[in-house]
Amino acid sequence: MEKIKKGVRLDHISKIYQDPKTGKEFYAVKDTSLTIEPGSFVTLLGPSGCGKTTTLRMIAGFESPDEGEIYLGDEPINELTPNKRDTAMVFQSYALLPHYNVFDNVAYGLKLRKVPKEEIKERVMKILDLVELTGMEGRMTNQLSGGQQQRVALARALVIEPSVLLFDEPLSNLDAKLRVTMRTEIRRIQQEVGITAIYVTHDQSEAMALSDNIIIMNKGVVAQMGTPQEIYYHPVNEFVADFIGEANFLKGKMTGRSGDLVTLDIEGSPLEVEGNDRMEAGNEYTLVLRPEAATLADKGGLPCKVVLSCFMGSYQNYHVMVGNTLVKLEEHNPKNKHIYAVGDNCSLVFDPKSVHVL
Amino acid sequence: MAKTQGAALDRKKLMADPIMVTTIVLLITFLTLFILYPLAILLVDSFVGDGSFGLSIFKRIFAMPSFTKAITNTLKVGFLVGILSSLIGLLFAYVEVYVRMNRFVGGLFKTVSMLPVVSPPFVLSLSMIMLFGKAGIITRFLLHIYDNNVYGFWGIVIVQTLTFFPVCYMMLKGLLKNIDPSLEEAARDMGAGRWKVFADVTLPLMLPGLGNAFLVTFIESIADFANPMIIGGSYDTLATTIYLQITGAYDKAGAAAMAVVLLCITLLMFAVQKYYLEAKTAATLTGKASRARMLIEDKSVKVPLTIFCSLAALFVIMMYICVPIGACFPTWGYKFFPLTGKWFNQVFTKYHGFKAFKDSFVLSLIAAPITALLSMIISYLVVKRKFKAKGFIEAVSMLAMAVPGTVLGVGYIRGFSGGLFHTGFLQGIYGTGLILIIVFVVRSLPTGTRSGISALRQIDKSIEESAYDMGADSLKVFTTVTLPLIKDSFLSGLVTAFVRSITAISAIILLVTPSYLLITVQINEFAEKGAYSLACAFATILIIITYSAVLLMNAFIKRFGTSRNIKEE
Numbered sequence: 001m002e003k004i005k006k007g008v009r010l011d012h013i014s015k016i017y018q019d020p021k022t023g024k025e026f027y028a029v030k031d032t033s034l035t036i037e038p039g040s041f042v043t044l045l046g047p048s049g050c051g052k053t054t055t056l057r058m059i060a061g062f063e064s065p066d067e068g069e070i071y072l073g074d075e076p077i078n079e080l081t082p083n084k085r086d087t088a089m090v091f092q093s094y095a096l097l098p099h100y101n102v103f104d105n106v107a108y109g110l111k112l113r114k115v116p117k118e119e120i121k122e123r124v125m126k127i128l129d130l131v132e133l134t135g136m137e138g139r140m141t142n143q144l145s146g147g148q149q150q151r152v153a154l155a156r157a158l159v160i161e162p163s164v165l166l167f168d169e170p171l172s173n174l175d176a177k178l179r180v181t182m183r184t185e186i187r188r189i190q191q192e193v194g195i196t197a198i199y200v201t202h203d204q205s206e207a208m209a210l211s212d213n214i215i216i217m218n219k220g221v222v223a224q225m226g227t228p229q230e231i232y233y234h235p236v237n238e239f240v241a242d243f244i245g246e247a248n249f250l251k252g253k254m255t256g257r258s259g260d261l262v263t264l265d266i267e268g269s270p271l272e273v274e275g276n277d278r279m280e281a282g283n284e285y286t287l288v289l290r291p292e293a294a295t296l297a298d299k300g301g302l303p304c305k306v307v308l309s310c311f312m313g314s315y316q317n318y319h320v321m322v323g324n325t326l327v328k329l330e331e332h333n334p335k336n337k338h339i340y341a342v343g344d345n346c347s348l349v350f351d352p353k354s355v356h357v358l
Numbered sequence: 359m360a361k362t363q364g365a366a367l368d369r370k371k372l373m374a375d376p377i378m379v380t381t382i383v384l385l386i387t388f389l390t391l392f393i394l395y396p397l398a399i400l401l402v403d404s405f406v407g408d409g410s411f412g413l414s415i416f417k418r419i420f421a422m423p424s425f426t427k428a429i430t431n432t433l434k435v436g437f438l439v440g441i442l443s444s445l446i447g448l449l450f451a452y453v454e455v456y457v458r459m460n461r462f463v464g465g466l467f468k469t470v471s472m473l474p475v476v477s478p479p480f481v482l483s484l485s486m487i488m489l490f491g492k493a494g495i496i497t498r499f500l501l502h503i504y505d506n507n508v509y510g511f512w513g514i515v516i517v518q519t520l521t522f523f524p525v526c527y528m529m530l531k532g533l534l535k536n537i538d539p540s541l542e543e544a545a546r547d548m549g550a551g552r553w554k555v556f557a558d559v560t561l562p563l564m565l566p567g568l569g570n571a572f573l574v575t576f577i578e579s580i581a582d583f584a585n586p587m588i589i590g591g592s593y594d595t596l597a598t599t600i601y602l603q604i605t606g607a608y609d610k611a612g613a614a615a616m617a618v619v620l621l622c623i624t625l626l627m628f629a630v631q632k633y634y635l636e637a638k639t640a641a642t643l644t645g646k647a648s649r650a651r652m653l654i655e656d657k658s659v660k661v662p663l664t665i666f667c668s669l670a671a672l673f674v675i676m677m678y679i680c681v682p683i684g685a686c687f688p689t690w691g692y693k694f695f696p697l698t699g700k701w702f703n704q705v706f707t708k709y710h711g712f713k714a715f716k717d718s719f720v721l722s723l724i725a726a727p728i729t730a731l732l733s734m735i736i737s738y739l740v741v742k743r744k745f746k747a748k749g750f751i752e753a754v755s756m757l758a759m760a761v762p763g764t765v766l767g768v769g770y771i772r773g774f775s776g777g778l779f780h781t782g783f784l785q786g787i788y789g790t791g792l793i794l795i796i797v798f799v800v801r802s803l804p805t806g807t808r809s810g811i812s813a814l815r816q817i818d819k820s821i822e823e824s825a826y827d828m829g830a831d832s833l834k835v836f837t838t839v840t841l842p843l844i845k846d847s848f849l850s851g852l853v854t855a856f857v858r859s860i861t862a863i864s865a866i867i868l869l870v871t872p873s874y875l876l877i878t879v880q881i882n883e884f885a886e887k888g889a890y891s892l893a894c895a896f897a898t899i900l901i902i903i904t905y906s907a908v909l910l911m912n913a914f915i916k917r918f919g920t921s922r923n924i925k926e927e
Contacts, residue, residue, distance in 0.1 A: 015364065016364065025361070061371070062823060062826075062827075063364075064364040064365075064367035064368045065363065065364060066361050066362070066363050066364035067363060078367055079367060079370050079371070080371075081371045081375065081826075082823070082826045083826050083827070083829045083830055083831055084374075084829075088827060088828065089824065089827045091824055092820070093820050095818060095820035095821045095823065095824035096821075096824075097824075097825065097838075097839060098843065099842045099843060108825065108828055108830075108838075109828035109829055112829045112830050153824075156824075156828070160828065
């Protein structure tokens with residue numbers, strides 16, 4: 001099944017919808033340009049209504065962009081209908097054909113392509129083996145569990161060997177444990193086949209676990225695109241920082257610089273952190289501090305007061321006030337550590353390198 | 359902001375699908391030609407029928423006392439039948455949903471809801487005359503009343519109520535089932551008695567639904583042609599007046615104007631029903647009942663309600679049974695024994711019965727699959743696709759529901775007897791079997807489309823999208839996915855269309871030519887002449903045919919149905 005891998009490129013894509021109640025038009029997707037490398041696994045991540053599904057459906061061909069052009073490889077595909085596009089989609093509701101059994105569901109796309117019967121059989125069985133459904137081919141789809149149905153949906157999309165595989169929140173109907181198993185499976189299969197995959201989700205852990213690259217969308221525009229690490233450690237704005245993982249925001253005025261380190265005034269206390277070249281003394285900056293990156297000590301950091309102390313098993317959850325700013329932190333493996341109680345005055349300690357300046 | 363590029367791309371994608379485009383164009387042509395055009399020509403005729411544009415024809419018909427009388431008659435009957443039918447329907451529905459019933463009563467209810475479906479719409483008029491008329495078995499032989507007059511206002515009202523209330527019953531039953539029992543239980547819990555719960559919770563929730571049932575019956579009643587024809591006597595309604603105006607007075611322009619008046623009334627009612635009440639009904643009653651309802655076991659409620667409904671049901675069933683029995687009496691009203699087969703014999707030997715059944719059967723058999731397929735295609739386009747003309751297609755096919763058969767019949771006479779716009783073009787189809795088939799199709803299209811649309815709405819849109827995404831074009835999606843998934847709906851649409859066609863009369867009676875003998879027209883003729891036994895014999899055979907068709911369909915669905923496995927998901 002070797003064929004040339006293709007990437008996807010969106011060139012200034014917009015989609016306009018009309019609000020059914022007010023009749024007002026708005027941008028569901030606005031002036032979005034993206035390049036998705038061949039063979040990579042890319043996730044479109046964002047809250048509901050951010051335009052991620054619309055973007056995916058434009059790539060599949062179900063929606064037509066109002067501005068811009070979509071390329072599959074080097075070929076513009078705006079005018080192609082979904083059945084003529086070399087993409088295959090895995091739907092949120094699986095969308096298996098209920099009147100067909102597993103084999104016929106998977107074989108459907110091949111039959112449409114008039115592949116010879118013998119070859120259909122061979123290819124279907126091979127794919128069913130890949131998704132670990134061998135022996136199930138005679139079952140009707142309603143005799144399968146949710147996870148198995150999802151595998152059939154995946155097999156059906158894979159068997160036609162599309163250039164790009166599209167996923168529309170495929171795991172959201174599964175229970176939490178199965179979601180984790182299935183996402184590992186999806187990643188394994190994608191790697192094995194080496195296909196370009198675009199995956200829509202609102203679940204950040206799914207995005208983290210699956211992707212080579214994450215595209216964070218908000219209100220129809222791309223907020224940030226990057227590897228999971230880039231996005232987690234170097235979010236470009238408060239929205240991204242807050243959407244991916246938990247984030248604390250500390251605001252402060254820059255008072256001085258020595259080399260790479262800058263000094264900020266946080267709630268009346270000086271704090272030295274790793275800054276960047278664009279920062280200038282006198283300006284206000286926001287620091288992003290992840291809950292797991294800080295700890296409490298008797299002294300040596302920012303003075304704070306504990307307002308919540310809660311044992312969560314694998315970690316102790318604290319809420320502390322640094323001046324007027326609430327900071328949440330997680331003290332992992334708390335078994336042999338000193339536990340601070342509500343009302344205690346203590347110190348918020350963290351490595352200056354583990355904060356990120358927005 | 360401009361959606362121009364997206365719209366242009368959508369158009370291009372549509373054009374890339376020639377089958378789809380052809381289908382849409384053909385559909386629009388069909389709907390325009392056979393629904394919109396006949397109505398338009400009525401308007402044209404009634405404004406310019408006598409040479410110059412103006413209201414002169416309307417002035418003329420409104421000056422006829424018989425016409426204005428017919429309007430008030432029609433409205434009076436419609437209101438009363440609407441109210442009575444929805445109330446009786448509500449009672450039946452309430453008993454079915456809320457009261458524990460034994461199997462016998464349940465069977466009675468089921469039979470009552472089934473009978474109007476399989477019988478021609480006017481058999482109750484026949485049995486009404488045979489039971490309560492001057493020579494009626496009950497009036498003359500049991501009660502010894504010799505001058506009972508069943509003809510006229512009350513005759514029509516009783517017969518139409520008995521014919522239409524099962525429709526209300528079925529509609530309201532669906533609504534009652536959707537009321538979440540916990541709403542009523544909450545009221546009970548707060549201390550309200552059973553009657554208070556009904557008055558304060560159930561009834562207010564049902565009001566839009568009741569209004570809906572009332573209007574649907576009202577439209578059915580004022581559009582009804584055969585019952586007023588047979589049992590109306592000198593009490594003319596709009597439908598019969600129009601018929602007489604065209605067949606008796608040969609006043610085609612006048613009939614056209616009258617048809618416009620009737621159409622305006624039904625359209626108005628239809629608009630209220632469709633756009634105001636239907637939305638309201640859906641808004642107050644959403645979703646399915648969360649769990650089983652506590653049925654009423656209380657004897658003081660259960661016994662009287664059950665007895666009343668059972669008696670009413672038995673009465674209706676008796677009226678229907680009267681028809682086959684009537685066909686077996688040697689002379690109705692005078693000589694009952696020995697039972698005889700001579701009327702059935704005469705149907706075939708003397709009155710061309712075989713030809714009548716063959717003609718009706720063949721024409722309906724041709725019309726049914728066309729109707730079923732057409733309504734499924736329309737439903738598919740309306741529910742699953744988006745394109746510009748979609749609104750038009752949906753509106754026109756629903757509009758046909760509001761057009762009384764008589765109006766459509768007059769429209770076809772005016773529209774096609776002289777060809778399109780009286781130019782002679784397409785004149786050839788007038789008077790042929792083809793136009794009868796088209797009328798059958800148009801008359802059954804709305805019901806089929808309606809059930810198709812609701813069946814398709816239950817199917818996840820992404821199932822078809824996935825097939826499309828896998829590489830299927832529209833035709834393939836429709837034939838390999840949509841149609842198999844709504845097989846049941848298609849089959850029942852097929853049978854409904856067949857039954858409706860073979861029992862239809864109102865539009866057909868205006869268009870049929872001597873070369874075609876149709877059963878319903880024959881029944882009407884014999885009933886007019888007072889040859890009730892013959893009419894009954896014809897009607898009996900007709901009921902057997904339609905009932906067998908329904909049985910056949912049920913057996914078929916049970917054997918090959920798909921919906922069961924799909925719903926389990």
